[in-house]
Amino acid sequence: MILPRTPNAYTGSPLDRVSSRRDDAAFVAARLADPASLLVPVWQSKSLLRGVEAGRPEAVLLTVETAVALGVERRPHALLGLWGERAVFALDLSAEADPLPALAGFGDVSFTDLRQVAGLLPPAEASVLAHARGLMYWRARQRFCGVCGAECAPRSAGNVMVCTGCGTQHFPRTDPAVIMLVTCRAGGVERGLLAHSHRFPLVKMYSTLAGFVEPGESLEQAVAREVHEEVGVRVRDVRYHSSQPWPFPSSIMLGFYAETDDPTLNPDPEELKDARWFTREEMRNFEALGLRLPRVDSIARRLIEDWLEAAP
Structure with a gap:
């Protein structure tokens, strides 16, 4: 059994979500009026940060006192929880063509895709920003009833x-998706399966297989089905590793390992450009192959790194 060595990105939330107080209108109003309460601005699914260009990003959380000019109560907002004694609200500024002029007093700030910098942020900040992004994304797309x-x-x-x-x-939607590192021991050498998807933004990036869970399907069945659909391999010994919120836009990633006795790959050309087996040594020196592993904030990267560390 390979266990996670360190927590996944976006799992270090410091918030008490106070779900039992959300319907207490007086409590929420008092917190929203408290000058010390914190606001997490979101604009078109991007997060407010400073220091991005310098390579030292940090989350910019506004206080209600300093953000009076934004008119919080007139904009989409939601209580995320309490950080210690301070309430934290997500605030959606997406209706603005450019919200930065209204934030000129907060220094050299910018709205940035959280995935670009999450690996450089403290776990608590990354988790709070992800929470705000995911909730506001759902709110913007749930303006009308599906019934x-x-x-x-x-x-x-x-x-x-x-x-x-x-x-x-x-209620906020979260789509369960399985993500798995498949391994095969052939010729006395254990190898891991990585693939390049048509959806990957980087031409040279290879990652683990993944897919959404279908109705009436267990997680283990989803792992087996997705692997067989994407590369034609039957797996066994499906083992859970860890999970990760992935609000890009609205998923929860459920990480697994699985094994196969058949190294023959038949990639689905509609899903994948390529799929290959790699030894641990090859993965440790991936750039020497002219390839790149998935981003450091992803559970895919964690599955790979924990498998590398588990070598006898």
Whole structure:
């Protein structure tokens, strides 16, 4: 059994989500009026940071006191929880063509894709920014009811959308996806399976296989099905490793290892450009092959690194 050596990115949230207080209107209003409460700005699914160009990114959290000009109550917002004694709210500025002029007093800040910098942020900051991004992304896409088509209104401190027509409650959506490192021992050497997908932004990047869980399917069945569909391999001994929130846009990644006795690969050309077996030594020196491993904040990278460290 290969266990995670360190926590995955976006799993270090410091927040008490206070779900039992979300429907307490007086509590929420008091927190939103508290000058010391914190705001996590989101603009078009990007997070507010400073120091990005210098390679020293840090999250920029505003206080209610310093952000009065933004008109928090007029914009989409949601209570994320308490960080110690301070409330933390996500604040969506996406309606603005360019919100930066209104933030001129906060220094050299920019809205940046969190995935570009998450590996350089403290775990607590990365987790809070991911939480805000995921919730605001869902809010922006749940404006109308999927049952009757009427407009929805926020409730439960912005964590639920309720249809104004039929009353259906809509909760934040999280799509479960399995991600797995398949291994095969042939000729006395254990190898791991990595593939290059058509969806990858980097031409030279190879990563583990992954796919969404289908209705009525266990996680282990999803692992076996996805591997067989993508590379034609039957796996056994599916073992859980860890999980990771992945709000890009709205998934929870469930990491596994699996084994196969058949090294013959038949990649699905619609899904993959290439799939190969790599030894541990090859993965440790991946750039020497002219290739790149997945990003450091991904559970795919963690699966690979933990497998490398588990070598006898």
